[in-house]
Amino acid sequence: xxxxxxxxxxxxxxxxxxxxxxxxxxxxxxxxxxxxxxxxxxxxxxxxxxxxxxxxxxxxxxxxxxxxxxxxxxxxxxxxxxxxxxxxxxxxxxxxxxxxxxxxxxxxxxxxxxxxxxxxxxxxxxxxxxxxxxxxxxxxxxxxxxxxxxxxxxxxxxxxxxxxxxxxxxxxxxxxxxxxxxxxxxxxxxxxxxxxxxxxxxxxxxxxxxxxxxxxxxxxxxxxxxxxxxxxxxxxxxxxxxxxxxxxxxx
Ligand code: DGL
Numbered sequence: 001x002x003x004x005x006x007x008x009x010x011x012x013x014x015x016x017x018x019x020x021x022x023x024x025x026x027x028x029x030x031x032x033x034x035x036x037x038x039x040x041x042x043x044x045x046x047x048x049x050x051x052x053x054x055x056x057x058x059x060x061x062x063x064x065x066x067x068x069x070x071x072x073x074x075x076x077x078x079x080x081x082x083x084x085x086x087x088x089x090x091x092x093x094x095x096x097x098x099x100x101x102x103x104x105x106x107x108x109x110x111x112x113x114x115x116x117x118x119x120x121x122x123x124x125x126x127x128x129x130x131x132x133x134x135x136x137x138x139x140x141x142x143x144x145x146x147x148x149x150x151x152x153x154x155x156x157x158x159x160x161x162x163x164x165x166x167x168x169x170x171x172x173x174x175x176x177x178x179x180x181x182x183x184x185x186x187x188x189x190x191x192x193x194x195x196x197x198x199x200x201x202x203x204x205x206x207x208x209x210x211x212x213x214x215x216x217x218x219x220x221x222x223x224x225x226x227x228x229x230x231x232x233x234x235x236x237x238x239x240x241x242x243x244x245x246x247x248x249x250x251x
Contacts, residue, residue, distance in 0.1 A: 003069050004225075007032040007066060007068050008033050008034070008070045009064075010035045010036070010071075010072040011060075015151060020072070024212055026209065030224055030225060031216075031228055034066055034231045035074075035230065036062065036235075037234045038059050039151070039237075041055040041058075042148075042151065045118020046144055053081055053082050056086070057082075069092060070095065070215065071092060072208065073096045074208070076099055076182065076204070077120050077181070079098060080098070080125075093219055095208060097182070097207075098204060099117050099130070099179075099180025101115060101134045104200065105135075112137045112175065113138045114178065116141045116143050117140075143165070143184070146158070150186055151240075162187065162194060171196050175199065176202060177202075178202050178203070188201055230248070
């Protein structure tokens with residue numbers, strides 16, 4: 001049995017990880033991807049670490065039944081909560097993600113770096129360790145409720161939320177904004193319009209896709225023959241699948 005042809009399992013609490021999936025498809029067009037949005041249990045970012053671990057366990061078991069050759073946690077919150085444990089427990093590679101603070105810290109001059117993420121991501125030890133290394137000038141900006149607006153595709157609500165948020169930080173004192181939740185990557189164009197051009201916006205999606213490729217190469221698991229494909233699954237409803245499809249096609 002050729003393991004190279006097995007699919008890659010990707011998951012998030014909802015539609016956010018679709019933004020990561022897009023980068024992975026660009027980087028690895030010959031791979032088969034199964035994407036799972038755990039919408040019935042969303043949001044993860046306002047739950048406790050233990051609650052998120054329990055949700056993740058269910059998703060991972062489901063994906064393992066489909067003989068995935070690698071697992072991508074396309075969610076900053078779930079990575080912080082569960083990646084270390086999953087790496088110990090699973091025999092397949094586990095790729096996680098973290099807020100792209102490192103690239104933002106390199107761009108920073110004397111201003112601040114706003115790290116937009118879920119409350120749980122910003123409370124985790126993993127993020128504290130990242131702050132110790134790259135956190136000079138970084139400001140934690142928890143965004144409870146923002147992923148729900150993305151999930152309901154409420155463009156006017158998203159705009160109001162972001163305007164109110166950026167009003168709290170004078171733009172002349174900001175050098176970079178980190179999109180530390182995969183849901184927020186869909187808001188990049190709107191945020192770009194709201195902020196002066198010189199403020200950099202970073203996210204971890206391209207880095208995660210490159211890391212996946214490196215790991216597959218290293219493990220001899222890269223499928224370079226295709227055909228590539230994407231399957232969308234959810235613990236939610238048909239409406240959630242429709243939104244995932246729309247987000248995947250639109251960008
Ligand atoms: N998309 C997830 C992340 O990257 C979190 C959204 C949520 O469930 O709160 O952190």
